[in-house]
Amino acid sequence: MEKYELIAPCHFGLEAVLKREIQDLGYEVSEVEDGKVTFLGDAGAIVRANMFLRTTERVLLKVAKIKAVTFEELFEKTKALPWEKYIPQDGKFWVAKANSVKSQLFSPSDIQSIMKKAMVERLKAVYHVDWFEEDGASFPVRVAFMKDVATIGIDTSGISLHKRGYRQMISKAPITETLAAALLMLTPWNKDRILVDPFCGSGTFPIEAAMIAANIAPGLNRNFLCEDWRHLISRKHWYEVREEAQGMINLSVDTDIQGYDLDPEMVKGARENAERAGVDKLIHFQQRDIKDLSHPKKYGFIVTNPPYGERLEDKENLPSLYETIGERYQALDSWSMYLITAYQDAERCIGRKADKNRKIYNGMIKTYFYQFLGPKPPKKKRSSADEKIDLCNRQ
Missing domain, CATH: 3.40.50.150 (Vaccinia Virus protein VP39)
Incomplete structure (x- = not known):
């Protein structure tokens, strides 16, 4: 099964917590940066990360990392990416969010517009069409520039993962x-x-x-955008992971x-x-x-x-x-x-x-x-029954 690089954004300062969560799910972490953790996984990992990770805001399917200092360079390098690998002919695609830090390209709206045009040109050539209906599943792209290097990913989650589905009454100064x-x-x-x-x-x-x-898995009572990505993620993955989550409660x-x-x-x-x-x-x-x-x-x-x-x-x-x-x-x-x-x-x-x-x-x-920090509680005294079980296990 194909392996992907997946990006999990989080609050600045809490990367170590998210890294531990990802590793506890059994996935290899490839990079930890300010506000995000990148890890490796297959299609099932996309499902399980959305379902079980408590501390990430969303899960992005990483497309590429490119360097661009001009809009022409951004256009050409975006156009060269294999978008058809992820987006089917009827897919709805757009650059949903762009941000830029310490980069020569700093206008989010211009970055979004240039990248959308490049994606259209690429997919027109691949699918041999002049127009896309875009009436299928959604593929919102997110791009983050840092020192002229853009990290590009497709959002698999949709609505932010902090929205578990239970909170309707919200206080004046809520914490997510x-x-x-x-x-x-x-x-x-x-x-x-x-x-x-x-x-x-x-x-x-x-x-x-x-x-x-x-x-209780944080994603159990909500839906995810990538549930409609049937060409990449089978329905079997969703059935299995929801069943796994239900069985853990x-x-x-x-x-x-x-x-x-x-x-x-x-x-x-x-x-x-x-x-x-x-x-x-x-x-x-x-x-x-x-x-x-x-x-x-x-x-x-x-x-x-x-x-x-x-x-x-x-x-x-x-x-x-x-x-x-x-x-x-x-x-x-x-x-x-x-x-x-x-x-x-x-x-x-x-x-x-x-x-x-x-x-x-x-x-x-x-x-x-x-x-x-208060003191640690004293360790509970072990019963004689527990000691007998340990003795039997050692023999």
């Missing part, structure tokens, strides 16, 4: 599903540990955590995941979102103020996206809010806290310097993922 999943995967949290989000908004952190705990998992918000409408919406995601039985949502945050158990996790003054009228309340966060965290014995915020004085107001700090761009906003 892909970013929430990536941040959770940066922590040592697992399904056996307590997780609380005291600013849950539309419920994204708790819902993504519950989907991870129950092993474990809704009987024992979890302690909680989401709080001061706004009752947000709590109601978060519950509805969780129900659409199929994890409402795994999460406890409640209307609660941050000042009332408490938990009787040890070794839990706070993972949250607190307000950081997007509106001017909110900024004056931030110092007292973050002081309260610090006070409530200090009262939680042996807990860890992970919060993403753009608020510059977060550490000072919390009253403790973070053990780790990672810069992450949430959209166009530069944020920091502050990591306050």
